[in-house]
Amino acid sequence: MGALLIGPPEIYPASAAATATDDAFVVDLPVSDSKKLTVDDDKPPMGLPEKRSFLDVLVSNLKKTRVDNTPPMGLTENLKKTTTGNTRQMGLTENLRKTRIHSTRQMGLTENLSPTFLSTGNPCLDFFFHVVPDTPPESVTHRLKLAWDQDPLKALKLVCNLRGVRGTGKSDKEGFYTAALWLHDHHPKTLAANVAVFAEFGYFKDLLEILFRVLEGADARKLAKEMGEKWKSWNSAKEQWEQVKKELAQNKKGVETTAGRWRRNRMPPYNFERRKYLKRQLIQSRENLEILQTQTREEKRIERAKRVVERFNEDPHFKFLHEQVSDLFAQQLRSDMEMLKSGNLNKISLASKWCPSLGSSFDRITLLCETVAKKVFPREEYAEEYEGVEEAHYAYRVRDRLRKEVLVPLRRALQLPEVYIGANDWGSLPYERVASVAMKTLLKKFFKHDEERFRAYLDRVKTGEAKIAAGALLPHEIIAALDDYDSYGDEDEDEDKASIAAEVAELQWKRMVDDLGKKGKLNNCLAVCDVSGSMSGVPMEVSVALGVLVSELSEEPWKGKLITFSANPQLQRVQGESLKSKTEFVRRMKWGMNTDFQKVFDVILQVAVKGKLKAEEMIKRLFVFSDMEFDQASLNPWETDYQTIVRKYTEKGYGECVPEIVFWNLRDSRATPVPANQPGVALVSGYSKNLMTIFLEEGGIMDPEAVMEAAISGKEYQKLVVVD
Numbered sequence: 001m002g003a004l005l006i007g008p009p010e011i012y013p014a015s016a017a018a019t020a021t022d023d024a025f026v027v028d029l030p031v032s033d034s035k036k037l038t039v040d041d042d043k044p045p046m047g048l049p050e051k052r053s054f055l056d057v058l059v060s061n062l063k064k065t066r067v068d069n070t071p072p073m074g075l076t077e078n079l080k081k082t083t084t085g086n087t088r089q090m091g092l093t094e095n096l097r098k099t100r101i102h103s104t105r106q107m108g109l110t111e112n113l114s115p116t117f118l119s120t121g122n123p124c125l126d127f128f129f130h131v132v133p134d135t136p137p138e139s140v141t142h143r144l145k146l147a148w149d150q151d152p153l154k155a156l157k158l159v160c161n162l163r164g165v166r167g168t169g170k171s172d173k174e175g176f177y178t179a180a181l182w183l184h185d186h187h188p189k190t191l192a193a194n195v196a197v198f199a200e201f202g203y204f205k206d207l208l209e210i211l212f213r214v215l216e217g218a219d220a221r222k223l224a225k226e227m228g229e230k231w232k233s234w235n236s237a238k239e240q241w242e243q244v245k246k247e248l249a250q251n252k253k254g255v256e257t258t259a260g261r262w263r264r265n266r267m268p269p270y271n272f273e274r275r276k277y278l279k280r281q282l283i284q285s286r287e288n289l290e291i292l293q294t295q296t297r298e299e300k301r302i303e304r305a306k307r308v309v310e311r312f313n314e315d316p317h318f319k320f321l322h323e324q325v326s327d328l329f330a331q332q333l334r335s336d337m338e339m340l341k342s343g344n345l346n347k348i349s350l351a352s353k354w355c356p357s358l359g360s361s362f363d364r365i366t367l368l369c370e371t372v373a374k375k376v377f378p379r380e381e382y383a384e385e386y387e388g389v390e391e392a393h394y395a396y397r398v399r400d401r402l403r404k405e406v407l408v409p410l411r412r413a414l415q416l417p418e419v420y421i422g423a424n425d426w427g428s429l430p431y432e433r434v435a436s437v438a439m440k441t442l443l444k445k446f447f448k449h450d451e452e453r454f455r456a457y458l459d460r461v462k463t464g465e466a467k468i469a470a471g472a473l474l475p476h477e478i479i480a481a482l483d484d485y486d487s488y489g490d491e492d493e494d495e496d497k498a499s500i501a502a503e504v505a506e507l508q509w510k511r512m513v514d515d516l517g518k519k520g521k522l523n524n525c526l527a528v529c530d531v532s533g534s535m536s537g538v539p540m541e542v543s544v545a546l547g548v549l550v551s552e553l554s555e556e557p558w559k560g561k562l563i564t565f566s567a568n569p570q571l572q573r574v575q576g577e578s579l580k581s582k583t584e585f586v587r588r589m590k591w592g593m594n595t596d597f598q599k600v601f602d603v604i605l606q607v608a609v610k611g612k613l614k615a616e617e618m619i620k621r622l623f624v625f626s627d628m629e630f631d632q633a634s635l636n637p638w639e640t641d642y643q644t645i646v647r648k649y650t651e652k653g654y655g656e657c658v659p660e661i662v663f664w665n666l667r668d669s670r671a672t673p674v675p676a677n678q679p680g681v682a683l684v685s686g687y688s689k690n691l692m693t694i695f696l697e698e699g700g701i702m703d704p705e706a707v708m709e710a711a712i713s714g715k716e717y718q719k720l721v722v723v724d
Helices: 054-062 075-079 092-098 123-130 137-150 152-163 173-186 188-193 195-201 205-216 220-252 258-264 272-288 297-314 316-342 361-366 368-376 391-413 417-422 436-441 443-463 475-480 491-517 538-553 579-588 597-611 641-651 690-696 704-711
Strands: 107-109 115-117 525-530 561-565 570-573 621-626 660-665 681-685
Touching (some): 123 137, 123 681, 123 704, 137 173, 152 173, 152 195, 173 188, 173 205, 188 195, 195 205, 195 316, 205 220, 205 297, 205 361, 297 316, 297 361, 316 368, 316 391, 368 391, 436 443, 436 491, 443 491, 475 491, 491 538, 491 579, 525 538, 538 561, 538 621, 561 597, 570 597, 597 621, 597 641, 690 704
Parallel strands (some): 525 561, 621 660
Antiparallel strands (some): 107 115
16 A cells, blocks of 8 residues: 555645655555555444544544554554644644545545545435455445435435346346345335236246245255255265265174274274274264254145244235235246147246246145135136135145146157156257256266257357347356356266366356347447456456446547556456356456556556547546446545545546546445536446446436436336336
């Protein structure tokens, strides 16, 4: 991190301690420590600390730092050592005391001590910009409450924007489920009244997942995963113990065992201590699973069924939600059967795919199959068949009838891969019907059971004779698949299998770029990819993926170029022919452990001045894929990074060419680069490429609020209603 410079406009510090860029006044902390330097960590998230002066904020944060490895020293003690040089210069202490906040929006510091807004001033925009896939559930619900208090309908649209998969939103499934549970707790009628629209933004399975979490709790999936790990531990310990007993028995018969080979090679054998350890591990695993062994599977099924019935009868909000979901499935299945009979197969929905089959996991928990079956074959409509039949027998007959006469024929008509896989009919599987996510997860099975036909299918995709799905995959998921192909077969075959797996990723990437390209081009646009230390993990992978995507969608002279920025950002052309080589090149580009956002624009201005670029040749729009944690680079504590950019462009004679900037947030952070009404700027977030379509069209005034409104202006959003 560079020198820490603070002070009001047009005021220059008098002492060397305040102006030096060497060891005199340097705060040099590793990223892991600098992350702790946030404002009011003990306050609620989302930029809602108590109101404090900027001086107090600086003092409270800088007291946590160590200067030159000396004991912590307060800001005032440091500043008292400054001396006055001439009449224009004043001590920093006096300057900071005169600093006043003229904006109603809260100001603070980024994790790297750069001045920033803590809010846009618009709760709905804060939700739109700050909620990303790694945002904690409590932060999601807190921001949602603030947004709902401001504008309920707009907040509801933003909730659906979280889920939007097919070009309608951010594909943030977990964030959407968290928001949906909040709606059920606080506005249950609104949630239930919009289930049909929710299915359009995602898919029918989302409705089952919401019912599941309402019944089992918000952490149900997490707890189920933990329980699965316990089962795995139990099985592992049991297998090891059985192996020890087997080898001991073989040893008595004179058969050389692992223990024997160890003795021969002078390695530690399976001894008495080893057996005691495994036995203790087995006992511990049994203790961990005591709760599972107290009930049989049938007892658990009955208990769950009772719980659903009780909740249905006693909780009117749950009953309303359950009825709305079952109504939607029943109505859609009846409509689909009419389409099937008339031969309009293209109009059949995926309701039959996601409708719970009898005895499936969702059916055992929600009992939805029976409710749907009764509405597809109601007593009053089929009076002759079910007249005088007891309720239990009627329920049994319609459940079986739903399976035989509705679900099976519709699933066959849809040519669902699950139908062919379940029947072990690999030779008939239509690969063009495989969804993008399923293509990734089932790839190993295709190799194992139908390699020849699958290779032929990929060849047809290359020549344009066939298509491959890519719509539901996120860009970084496609790139991750380039390396996600271990254990496909024997060691001699691994290289060949890996090349095919990489080829699938390449084809899906090409399909995604082509689909976006048909909607428009990015003229004079450039991607700025943050690959600094604070972006480690998934955010960095997303930054690389979206950066490469923008470079491929851009037109000359900026096509194939991007900037990675940290301490010393550089403008480079992405090298490589394949997707794998391109992403590896971006990852290898020089980067450090902090982010100096101002230097990005310094580089662009240097290129412009040196090349004497005309106004029409200048970059019109910058996509900044980052976590918004920029370094301090301003002499004015209230001058945000963007305001500094405008000033620099004006000083170089490009005041009319300041590019529009799309701040694309990729990590849970409180930093907000600009307020809601800042012209020429957009604030978006998330891992999906869908929001990029907003910027493919030219013209119009761009500011954060206008871009948010554009993102939730589709026809699907107009169907949403607020009831309570």
